[in-house]
Amino acid sequence: MLEVNDLRTYFDTEDGVVKAVDGISFNLKRGETLGIVGESGSGKSVTNLSIIRLIPDPPGKIVSGEIIFNGQDILLLPQEEVRKIRGRRIAMIFQDPMTSLNPFLKISRQLMEMTQLHLGHSKSQAYEHAIKMLEIVGIPDARQRVDNYPHEFSGGMRQRVMIAMALSCEPELLIADEPTTALDVTIQAQILELIKKLKQKTGTSVILITHDLGVVAGMTDHVIVMYAGKVFEQAKTSELFAKPGNPYTKGLLRSVPDPTSEQGSLYQIPGSPPDVAHLKPGCPFAPRCERAEEICRREFPPFVALTPDHHSLCHFAEEVFAASPSVT
Amino acid sequence: MSITEPNRVSSNGSEPLLSVRDLKVHFNLGGGDAFDRLINRNSEKRVVKAVDGVSIDIFPGETLGLVGESGCGKSTFGRAILRLTEPTSGQVLFHDQDLAHLSRGQLREQRRHLQIIFQDPYASLNPRMTIGQIVGEPLGTFGLAKGTEAEKRVQDLLETVGLSKRFIKRYPHEFSGGQRQRIGIARALAVDPDFIVADEPISALDVSIQAQILNLLEDLQRQKKLTYLFISHDLRAIRHVSDRTAVMYLGKLVELADAKTVYDEPLMPYTKALISAVPVPDPKIEATRKRVMLEGDVPSPINPPSGCRFHTRCPFAIPACSEVEPQLVEIKPAHFAACIRISPDQPHIENVAAGDAPGLEINRTLASSRR
Numbered sequence: 001m002l003e004v005n006d007l008r009t010y011f012d013t014e015d016g017v018v019k020a021v022d023g024i025s026f027n028l029k030r031g032e033t034l035g036i037v038g039e040s041g042s043g044k045s046v047t048n049l050s051i052i053r054l055i056p057d058p059p060g061k062i063v064s065g066e067i068i069f070n071g072q073d074i075l076l077l078p079q080e081e082v083r084k085i086r087g088r089r090i091a092m093i094f095q096d097p098m099t100s101l102n103p104f105l106k107i108s109r110q111l112m113e114m115t116q117l118h119l120g121h122s123k124s125q126a127y128e129h130a131i132k133m134l135e136i137v138g139i140p141d142a143r144q145r146v147d148n149y150p151h152e153f154s155g156g157m158r159q160r161v162m163i164a165m166a167l168s169c170e171p172e173l174l175i176a177d178e179p180t181t182a183l184d185v186t187i188q189a190q191i192l193e194l195i196k197k198l199k200q201k202t203g204t205s206v207i208l209i210t211h212d213l214g215v216v217a218g219m220t221d222h223v224i225v226m227y228a229g230k231v232f233e234q235a236k237t238s239e240l241f242a243k244p245g246n247p248y249t250k251g252l253l254r255s256v257p258d259p260t261s262e263q264g265s266l267y268q269i270p271g272s273p274p275d276v277a278h279l280k281p282g283c284p285f286a287p288r289c290e291r292a293e294e295i296c297r298r299e300f301p302p303f304v305a306l307t308p309d310h311h312s313l314c315h316f317a318e319e320v321f322a323a324s325p326s327v328t
Numbered sequence: 329m330s331i332t333e334p335n336r337v338s339s340n341g342s343e344p345l346l347s348v349r350d351l352k353v354h355f356n357l358g359g360g361d362a363f364d365r366l367i368n369r370n371s372e373k374r375v376v377k378a379v380d381g382v383s384i385d386i387f388p389g390e391t392l393g394l395v396g397e398s399g400c401g402k403s404t405f406g407r408a409i410l411r412l413t414e415p416t417s418g419q420v421l422f423h424d425q426d427l428a429h430l431s432r433g434q435l436r437e438q439r440r441h442l443q444i445i446f447q448d449p450y451a452s453l454n455p456r457m458t459i460g461q462i463v464g465e466p467l468g469t470f471g472l473a474k475g476t477e478a479e480k481r482v483q484d485l486l487e488t489v490g491l492s493k494r495f496i497k498r499y500p501h502e503f504s505g506g507q508r509q510r511i512g513i514a515r516a517l518a519v520d521p522d523f524i525v526a527d528e529p530i531s532a533l534d535v536s537i538q539a540q541i542l543n544l545l546e547d548l549q550r551q552k553k554l555t556y557l558f559i560s561h562d563l564r565a566i567r568h569v570s571d572r573t574a575v576m577y578l579g580k581l582v583e584l585a586d587a588k589t590v591y592d593e594p595l596m597p598y599t600k601a602l603i604s605a606v607p608v609p610d611p612k613i614e615a616t617r618k619r620v621m622l623e624g625d626v627p628s629p630i631n632p633p634s635g636c637r638f639h640t641r642c643p644f645a646i647p648a649c650s651e652v653e654p655q656l657v658e659i660k661p662a663h664f665a666a667c668i669r670i671s672p673d674q675p676h677i678e679n680v681a682a683g684d685a686p687g688l689e690i691n692r693t694l695a696s697s698r699r
Binding site for chain 2: 039040154156157184185186187188189190192193211212213214215216217218237238241242251252253255256257258259265266267268269270272273288
């Protein structure tokens, strides 16, 4: 349904060209969920803004690649056509529900706008649809609350409103960019459960961007791990967690405290993420990698296919993969 | 089993370093004055009870984890101990002095021993001061060192937290989030404190950096015999760093025990829900485990629910829960919980007969004895 080939998005800055996303490819089938994990600045959000063509130009520019959505390359479409897809067939949920809702407009007005614009609903149709959507996402007393303003809702409720808005035109693809990062764990569990349930009901495909490996484990079918604008590892979720083939992924997995076991000191990846504007030749993770050797600092690593759908960007991918505990 | 002083339990029998007694922090939102009544608006006085009667002992060398959802009052509690937010009532006993009632001058002397690390390393460092000035400022304030000696101390402090001493002339904007958090820690350590409130010290950091800061805090604790109050909403981190864990809900403590027990055998329905909401980084576990889902949001602390504040979201609530305010009771040895539906004889709420409240009696006794 969605095919991204070798997408590259660069930004021109005073510091030189920042290669925010540098060659990412993936396939997403109907009804599947893809997780994109990475630390801040790894390019995970830029990837998704590129898919919906929301990269501010200048300074940003999609320099190469294809984004084929149901047979059409989004990158070749005129802005007008993209606008018809955006919101209607590809919808988004952002991290901060407070800043992504208009504080001056009633919830009803913001929800109605979507269906009036994209589905040609009349005012009364759109109003009823707005109430129905709020009921679907679990807002109690939807009929009373629909005419409230965003500030009258709590954070979790606002995120539900965002989801209602995103799903109101029954999109084929939902992009959720850190949808639960600003929320408490109990609310996060509610929202994730809601996304899961709605996905099953509507068959929507989902791209879920997050920094939380726990969220990825529970929600996704495939995972992409990004670091410094590059795809470091790409695999089925179950396989990535059971048998990671990249030192960075391994380090990330090990640095999350495991509440079920008594451990002494926590594993830590040394150093901090690199400045993407000043990448040295060689592997961007090499300065922090415990497996790194001379070649890692000199040559950019190959993207190794470990199995047909498990790839890792590392000179020693095979070795790391083999050393990981086998799938039980 | 002493039930009148529920928190005075230490694993090694030592005296508490810090004793908090019935601490309350209320914020007045106005309303209820003559003018409001005249125009028939806000006729009731509105008060946010951010911290509402918390008693706890913190023992030397331990890490007490304090966990709860946003708005539960955990940060306010941490700030009130240091009086960065003025407590409304209650006591904070530290070295035989009540911090809550000291004069400004006396408090200042004591602050040397109590420091805080803030959540946001971007907002908590003055952007116009160099790292050397930031870390060295407390030395001057408390008259601990001057001139080259102070400079030497600052260099040592930077190395202690894993930063190069070359950074001394640089400004905060030149550093990453993790490095800034290290600077904040160095500043807190400058005065050689006994006790540090770490208020969400890793929440703003990337995953790979969080582990570094947690390890640093643990190393420093060992080296300098520090006592921490570690405040976080992240149960995984709390479980990892703390010796004992306290769970807070709408201004009150609802459960307290050692960290492993709280995580593995929680008694309170709220704690259970909180723990089950944490996603586990293992797809196999995620696919099979059952979640305890909580309905709805945390209620507003302006008019918190009567009785047990959790009863509006609790799957086990019975009518009595909205009437009786539960007390922290020692349900199992050194494991305290505030729920009338469990008692030392019947600690597992799932096994308690529907509608029964075995803890009611002990709660009443406690409530009257504490009054």
